[in-house]
Amino acid sequence: FSMQAIDQVINSAAKTYYMSAGLQPVPIVFRGPNGASAGVAAQHSQCFAAWYGHCPGLKVVSPWSAEDAKGLLKSAIRDDNPVVFLENELMYGVPFEMSEEAQSKDFLLPIGKAKIERQGNHVTLVSHSRMVSLCLDAAAVLAKEGIECEVINMRTIRPLDAEAIETSVMKTNHLITVEGGWPQFGVGAEILARIMEGPAFNFLDAPAVRVTGVDIPMPYAKILEDNSIPQ
């Protein structure tokens, strides 16, 4: 349903502070479920991370864990700028442990900083939202074969924490981005471009790779849906 309101998110929220040369700030948070759920078909499964992440003037946040959701939402609300808060319907039901600190009243997480969920030396997996779970699962499987993955939870889509990704790639020399959205002009595409343009390029031992949703509208039948997103 985002697209019915998207004009106001971009034209009225994202651009206003700029157009008014600093006169009119827009401290607002737009939040809601994003991306594929289960069996909700084409019109209810689109991932908007890339669409919103494209626009200057917007901050775009995509939490994965419960701690992310709490800390980032509080920060988003306290931020004086328009923040798009992309949740995930399938993650609503997933329980996470939360530290004492995370449960405290003023727990904040900075927008624009990624988190390393799992340390590793051989390959960097970068992801956001539900796909972080997939990366951690994959890392567990690969660990048995002696491959240690470093899993980065982006937390924020815009501004992108390119530095965290670069530091990691300079250590592991391999990069895979994982997202549920479509490949073209997507989150993974942006990360790969930034790596090319930055210092980490010279540290890559192989081309960076994107794992994405299949480039089609989301089908309904289960077998097709399962084959439309990374598993």
Added chain:
Amino acid sequence: YVSTYADFTPQATFDIKKCDLHKLEEGPPLQAVLTREEGLQYYRTMQTIRRMELKADQLYKQKIIRGFCHLYDGQEACAVGIETGINLSDHLITAYRAHGYTLTRGGTVREIMAELTGRRGGIAKGKGGSMHMYTKHFYGGNGIVGAQVPLGAGVALACKYLGNNEICVCLYGDGAANQGQIFETYNMASLWKLPCIFICENNKYGMGTSVERAAASTDYYKRGDFIPGLRLDGMDVLCVREATKFAAEHCRSGKGPILMELQTYRYHGHSMSDPGVSYRTREEIQEVRSKSDPISMLKDRMLSNNMASVEELKEIDVEVRKEIEDAAQFATTDPEPPLDDLCNHIFYNDPPMEVRGTNPWTKLKSVS
């Protein structure tokens, strides 16, 4: 004892409720003629929709149907009545509570149920699901609230442009009635005199919000302002039929769009994830069921006018039940779509192309 056709009244005239009129000098007739054949046909179709929706409820609870499922039971008179007022060559578009219309617009129960279960025999080959079913001249099945209304006006524009004397029926609910895009559509349809029948199916609740809490004006038939409107009893299939005929005539004679508000009721909640009793009472649902059920209303009329026998109607019930059972059987045993259909139907009339899979080394085939 076998009753012959000679025993039954071949047709009868029924008084139907007067419609509330907006910017109209006169409305549909106050009486409707129903022949025995018509009555049996309407009964059968409404009963088929009813049973099909109840079966879908069952299958959903068994998790054989997944995702969204918005059921139409209670509103059957609308879909059936509207179809009898137009031709199959006319056009129709509605929102997501669309299974009934998919049937009246030419779909079969088998195809509909197989689509709900996501099988290759589904009306959209399993790729659309509950909210995205289509037939010839039926444009779905639309998930985004209200977005189908401008589309419907576009279809009407095509009809006018092509001069084919066809019209488009554009349906939406009481919730969608407050959408801005609908008012934009009213404006354009009226300016350009498009042959468009706007129909608001007012079932009193937009998801869980009652009309009083949602709309500054609940006179949905007047919301078209400069567009003439009628409000009628959507539980009476004859009322709906006569009003639709009246509206279709209005459009075909080049007078421009017209708006109908059908007052109806859904027995189920908004969708299968809504029990439907947190915003309304069970008593209310029960009352509608006992006093205004569309199928019962038609049945009572036919029986009390000796247009059919109890046995005959029971037999139809049995046949319908069997049809639904067979369809459900098909829907649960038909295989899921083949994987090589995954990327097809992206573009129309285009040469075959490659589609990126989940990783750069997976290239999938796509044909039109």
